[in-house]
Amino acid sequence: MEIVRDELTPAGSRFRLPSEPGIVTVTPEMASDWLSYRNHPKNRPLSKAVSFKYQKDMEAGRWTEETPEGYIFDTDGWIISGQHRMKAQANSNVTLRMWVFPGEPREIFEVVDQGYKRTAAHLLRVPNATSIANGGRHLAALADGDRWGMPRFSKITTPEIVETVHAWPELTWHVTAAHATSVQAGIPAGAHCAMLAQAARAGGERSTDLIQMWLDGVRTGADLAARDPRLHLRRRFHSGPPTGKGARDLTYALIVKAWNAYVAGETITVLRHMSTEVLPRVTGFDFERKSA
Structure with missing residues (x-):
């Protein structure tokens, strides 16, 4: 990858942003670089729990280019939205086809990621x-x-x-x-x-x-x-x-x-479970065999 430094590339970043929004092949190295050099100082602190959840989904192949929740950057090349996804991608060592949105006005930082969490x-x-x-x-x-x-x-x-x-x-x-x-x-x-x-x-x-x-x-x-x-x-x-x-x-x-x-047709006099006991298996089913 060519090293490019211009007015839209914070000092130290090795990976250039696209000129227009679109789907980009993003490597773990790119995600790590962008997180290291493009993360705006006013972004919220990283949550390990959130990035870990994204990481598990990426490793399981659930994150595809049909997922439009990508990486958003402002007009100076700083991250507006995407730091947890970048952290997850860097840790998962997975190359992804991701939507990348460059050149967005910094003002949208105040309104993105404010929605009702989808369950x-x-x-x-x-x-x-x-x-x-x-x-x-x-x-x-x-x-x-x-x-x-x-x-x-x-x-x-x-x-x-x-x-x-x-x-x-x-x-x-x-x-x-x-x-x-x-x-x-x-x-x-x-x-x-x-x-x-x-x-x-x-x-x-x-x-x-x-x-x-x-x-x-x-x-x-x-x-x-x-x-x-x-x-x-x-x-x-x-x-x-x-x-x-x-x-x-x-x-x-x-x-x-x-x-x-x-x-089993058994009668009982007390129903209890001690913390020192393993969780019981449902009779006839075994997760280890993934079948009955």
Whole structure:
């Protein structure tokens, strides 16, 4: 790459900007250079968490030239928008076809990136999208294979959630009933949908009736024996879901433990999960094999 220095190139930058907006092949070296030499001193501080999310999407091939959220520079060659994406690209070592917008007025800096954050639920645009998206986030986190918990849960990106939902149509099969169960019994719908999706995939058509009886019992509590796992699950969430450290893992584990006991025909006297235990697997499903 030719070294060019002119009035639109801050001192030290080796990579020239295009003269007009368009799609440009941007290498990791270019992204790193632009971030190092073109980042305006008034830009907001870099967030490692934000750039890491972008990095995972880039490494997974989710960032393509059809994604118009590119790199924006002002009339002096300084970054207006794009520093987190540049950091992600530099770290991911991925060459991308990116939109580059040079020569934009500096004044737009005050209005870009001020919008309402787009969530996976916004993109899915289906009934009960929030519950489905939350179930997809659980499945994406569980697929990592860390059975001591879901440490990457908060780092799952919006594209990854949408991708997971598309790969798991079972998430939508019982979401209406899971939502009703959340309203009537307090059992979080996202974690519940994630468990039900695995149960459906593990059992195929055979699981339909079993899941329906499970949902009817958990939702209403009608005519359940004192040691029925469904009754214990209802009682455990009667006063609200767990709180504090590990609450998410505990919530999911309690739902799975109750389900596993139910499908095994077992009765229980207490429903609990200790922090020293690994997360239970849904009976019949193994993420490591990616199949039932």
